[in-house]
Amino acid sequence: MSNSKLQVTVRPVNIETDVDGIVRVVRDEDYLPWAKPESCLAVLTHTAARGFYQTVAIVDDIIAGFAVWNEDRENGEDFLYLSMMHVDMDLRSRGIGAAMIADGVRYAKSLGISVLRTMPEDERSLSFYLRNGFIITEHLDGFVCKAQAGNYAAKEINHPTFEMIDGLEFVFGLGQAAPQFMFGLSDLRVQQERGWPVKSFSFCEGLLQFRYDKDKTETAQMLYWSNLVPTEKTLAEILALGYTLGFEKLDFEFRRKFSELFIGRENLQPEDYKEGIVLEKAVGGL
Numbered sequence: 001m002s003n004s005k006l007q008v009t010v011r012p013v014n015i016e017t018d019v020d021g022i023v024r025v026v027r028d029e030d031y032l033p034w035a036k037p038e039s040c041l042a043v044l045t046h047t048a049a050r051g052f053y054q055t056v057a058i059v060d061d062i063i064a065g066f067a068v069w070n071e072d073r074e075n076g077e078d079f080l081y082l083s084m085m086h087v088d089m090d091l092r093s094r095g096i097g098a099a100m101i102a103d104g105v106r107y108a109k110s111l112g113i114s115v116l117r118t119m120p121e122d123e124r125s126l127s128f129y130l131r132n133g134f135i136i137t138e139h140l141d142g143f144v145c146k147a148q149a150g151n152y153a154a155k156e157i158n159h160p161t162f163e164m165i166d167g168l169e170f171v172f173g174l175g176q177a178a179p180q181f182m183f184g185l186s187d188l189r190v191q192q193e194r195g196w197p198v199k200s201f202s203f204c205e206g207l208l209q210f211r212y213d214k215d216k217t218e219t220a221q222m223l224y225w226s227n228l229v230p231t232e233k234t235l236a237e238i239l240a241l242g243y244t245l246g247f248e249k250l251d252f253e254f255r256r257k258f259s260e261l262f263i264g265r266e267n268l269q270p271e272d273y274k275e276g277i278v279l280e281k282a283v284g285g286l
């Protein structure tokens with residue numbers, strides 16, 4: 001295969017026609033909701049309804065890349081947050097990712113936003129962002145705790161509804177650094193109605209995100225939670241929901257500055273340390 005740069009165009013997702021192409025692009029990470037047609041359609045629809053900017057990169061009339069951006073604000077600063085970027089595994093290192101970043105710059109400028117923000121997934125994606133003009137603005141430092149199955153399955157779970165969640169503020173785990181990044185909010189009932197694959201990728205609205213680890217163990221991760229719900233209640237509900245869904249083990253990730261909210265409660269003890277990196281790129285020239 002040639003490694004020459006490709007002719008790439010980037011355009012907004014068309015939910016009617018793009019699902020199959022996005023599913024194909026994401027095929028190498030099959031635990032993601034975009035990797036299966038039903039959940040891809042559900043998550044694209046829901047994310048679009050929340051006003052996120054979802055794009056595809058086109059090469060020779062074929063979908064070759066996918067990205068999800070959302071406008072956000074933290075500490076008085078507006079930014080455009082990149083929560084998802086994926087390039088077809090057979091077409092990487094040929095400029096498609098860079099073209100999607102350039103489109104994010106263009107879009108941010110059109111909104112009068114001067115900063116892009118993201119968090120890299122690993123060392124390779126970090127180098128990709130650094131080469132595209134992002135700089136490291138924050139190191140997040142935190143803990144991972146594991147909770148074992150307990151006596152929670154019988155507890156009643158009181159899910160917030162979709163309507164309640166709009167406009168809530170969130171406190172973060174290490175997973176993401178954008179307050180409104182909640183691309184697949186759903187409670188159990190909504191997932192069942194829509195046929196979402198509950199155990200492979202599911203969410204408890206406003207409280208947390210569950211997903212299998214990459215190694216497909218029965219593990220769920222909590223990435224976000226509402227700071228309007230008392231911690232004890234949040235923890236009890238998360239554990240109850242997790243065990244009801246059949247998870248045997250739940251991982252909690254949270255930033256060090258929130259330690260006192262978690263450590264020691266519901267028998268949570270830190271087992272590991274974890275770091276996250278926040279990257280920003282000034283788009284300039286508004």
Ligand SMILES: CC(C)(COP(=O)(O)OP(=O)(O)OC[C@H]1O[C@@H](n2cnc3c(N)ncnc32)[C@H](O)[C@@H]1OP(=O)(O)O)[C@@H](O)C(=O)NCCC(=O)NCCS
Nearest residue numbers: 085086087092093094095096097098120121124125127128
């Ligand atoms: C990261 C990614 C979006 C970059 O897209 P791309 O079209 O390959 O990017 P470009 O061609 O503009 O730049 C290529 C550079 O990206 C970096 N890169 C990061 N991950 C890479 C990967 N899995 N394969 C190839 N290059 C990768 C390298 O620095 C590469 O430079 P090189 O070609 O000199 O090795 C793409 O590689 C990808 O989808 N990776 C898997 C998913 C992922 O990590 N997404 C980002 C999550 S935060």
